[in-house]
Amino acid sequence: MPADLPPTLDPVAAERWAARTLTASPWLHEEVARRMAERLDVIRLPVQQWADWEPVRGGLDGHALVAQRYPDAKCFWVSAQAGSALVATKKEARPWWRRLASGVPRERVEHVLAPPDASAQLVWGNMLAHHVAAPQALLAAWHRALAVDGFVMFSCLGPDTLKQLRALYARLGWAPPAHEFTDMHDWGDQLVAAGFAEPVMDMETLTLQFESPERLLAELRELGRNLAVGRFGALRGRHWRARLLAELDQGLRQPAPGGPLTLTFEVIYGHALKPAPRHAVAGQTHIALDDMRASLRTRQQNSRRS
Numbered sequence: 001m002p003a004d005l006p007p008t009l010d011p012v013a014a015e016r017w018a019a020r021t022l023t024a025s026p027w028l029h030e031e032v033a034r035r036m037a038e039r040l041d042v043i044r045l046p047v048q049q050w051a052d053w054e055p056v057r058g059g060l061d062g063h064a065l066v067a068q069r070y071p072d073a074k075c076f077w078v079s080a081q082a083g084s085a086l087v088a089t090k091k092e093a094r095p096w097w098r099r100l101a102s103g104v105p106r107e108r109v110e111h112v113l114a115p116p117d118a119s120a121q122l123v124w125g126n127m128l129a130h131h132v133a134a135p136q137a138l139l140a141a142w143h144r145a146l147a148v149d150g151f152v153m154f155s156c157l158g159p160d161t162l163k164q165l166r167a168l169y170a171r172l173g174w175a176p177p178a179h180e181f182t183d184m185h186d187w188g189d190q191l192v193a194a195g196f197a198e199p200v201m202d203m204e205t206l207t208l209q210f211e212s213p214e215r216l217l218a219e220l221r222e223l224g225r226n227l228a229v230g231r232f233g234a235l236r237g238r239h240w241r242a243r244l245l246a247e248l249d250q251g252l253r254q255p256a257p258g259g260p261l262t263l264t265f266e267v268i269y270g271h272a273l274k275p276a277p278r279h280a281v282a283g284q285t286h287i288a289l290d291d292m293r294a295s296l297r298t299r300q301q302n303s304r305r306s
Helices: 011-018 027-042 060-069 082-092 096-102 135-145 163-172 184-193 213-223 238-251 289-305
Strands: 049-053 074-078 109-112 120-125 146-157 197-210 261-273
Touching (some): 027 197, 027 213, 049 060, 120 135, 135 146, 163 238, 163 261, 184 197, 213 261
Parallel strands (some): 049 120
């Protein structure tokens, strides 16, 4: 499997999941968004316009944190689902008397399938990339949306996610419970291949505990679906579900029987810049005048900053 493709992911299943309209943001996605928003403290680049890719999936509360950080910036809500955009709009909107009382103007939002090219100084993509069947196409869309010197910040699940559940399924001889997730080093390579510069990748491990197998399954269904190519291809019966609950209850309680059910989630964070275009050197090089002017302006601005 090439490094630029998600290991064992079924593209048809991924498309069906992407077409599903969500009515709420998953709790884990909101928590990751909060942690990723804190990483904006180290970035001083000005933001006049920014794009949030699939904000309902990524977290509406997380979106609000970014909007508060850049209160004067316009936002492009990038969503393929009109229903998701409507949910986001209703939650984002505040009564007029609250807006007047707080003195904060309502956020400027435009719902789009894709932002205009080179229109954003920030692309925000929270907990989306691990469900995408064509990650290079997603990175290319982020690159097109960014202006020169703009930056992307994204997060996704890493390969150690659900390792306890994967081990349990393997021991029972069952098909995998989820597709394999891409390593953070491969994400860094894909960013460079997509034209980004100075990629910075990081990860952390979150350990979640659940009181019951039923609660664990409900939480996992909020996060996504099993998109593995080798997943079981038919309907399951009630007897299988009863066995699943029993196996989860026995196999995932840590550190000892009677303790909470435990699952590990590896969260990958990445950010990178869109550099000024480089002109190829050849015997004869043809450069558009507008490109030459844009490149010159960028170099002058960088010189003044330094």
